[in-house]
Each structure stands twice: as structure tokens, then as C-alpha cells.
Amino acid sequence: MDKQAPARVKRRKRLGAEVREEGLAAARGLLLKGGPSAVTLANIGDEIGMSHANVLHHFGSAASLQSALMGSMINDLTVALDHVVEMLKTDAAAPRAIADRVFDAFDKGGAGPLAAWIILSGDVGHLEPVREAVRALVEAIVGQARDDAAPERVRLAVLMMAVTAFGDAVIGPHVRDMLDQKDDAMRDLIARILPLFLIPSGIPPAMP
Secondary structure, eight states, rough: OOOOOOOOOOOOOEEEEHHHHHHEEEHHHHHHHHHHGGHHHHHHHHHHHHOHHHHHHHSSHHHHHHHHHHHHHHHHHHHHEEEEEEHHHHHHHHHHHHHHHHHHHHTTTSSHHHHHHHHHHTTGGGGHHHHHHHHHHEEEEEEEOTTTHHHHHHHHHHHHHHHHHHHHHHHHHHHHHHHHHOTHHHHHHHHHHHHHSSSTTTSSOOOO
């Protein structure tokens, strides 16, 4: 009796937005498993059942895909930091919880190594999705405040958290080891400083 050939799986037709969503989800999985170098168009195609050419059509290049992923992860932070100002006013444990969310995004979430990869590529134009996501994050937090000085304080707070979380994810383990500090030393320090930035009149003005 002749064996029947296995039925070929018909590829499902997908809209552009759906492809991008599936592609970014696959890219995040690849990033966490294999680091930034694993986030390639070919690997994304394999993950979502699409040819390299089709993935290229939707994302433009591997660098564009990586920057879109970075922007997507920062957008997720915007959601995670919803009601952050109110939390700081009502919950004594909120500063550490907020620090953990930001640091986890850069460390466990892979945003730190990915950001370093994008920056070291030398093509700063691919940071544009990141710029848009950071601005959205600032606007989301500012919208929770009520005083005129909130925008500048929030920009400083986001600057402090993003730069320290990035540095901690990329080189933090080595520096902490040199200084005999605990794994969460930087998170703890940010948690102690953060309320000064987000609560009115908390941070002293800059020196002239």
C-alpha cells in the first residue's frame, strides 16, 4: 500500500498590522533566548512561518525590526507605570515596585542589551521608535500630575531611571561585584531617590 504524502500546510494570509504584531512577539522571544544577535529577519520568518522576503517587506531591515522591538518594550513600560504618581502618594512600597518594573524591562526583558546593540551599530536613526515611546511614557506620567512643574520633574525622573536601568543591565553585575554590592543595590538606590522627582517640591532646583 502506497503511503500518502503528508498534506501541505497552507500559509495563512495575514494583514500588515498582524504580521508586525506576530513578528515583534517572536522577536522578543528570540531576544530573551539568544540575545540581540538572534533577532534577525530570517529567524523571525522561521518563527512565524513567513519567508525572509515577506518579513523584510513588513519591517524594512533587521535594524528597523530591532528598533521597533525596543519601542514596543518601552510602550509596555508606559502601561506598567500607569497611576505611578498616585501610587507614590499612597503606597510606601511603590518606589521599589516602580524601580523593579523599569529595571526588569531592561534586564530580564532584554531592553538593555538590545539598546546597546542598536547604539553600537552607529545608526542613531533607528532610535526614532524609542524616542516616540519615551515621549509617550513621559506624557503618560505627566498626565497623572497636577502642578505646572510636573513635566520637567518627570523628564528628569525618566532620564534617571532609564539611564541607570540601562547601565545596570549592561555592566551593573560587574561593577556591583567590584564594589561588593548586592544584586539589587541600584534598584534600592533609585527607589529612595524617585519620590523626590515625582512628588511636588521634592527635588531641589539645579545649581545655576
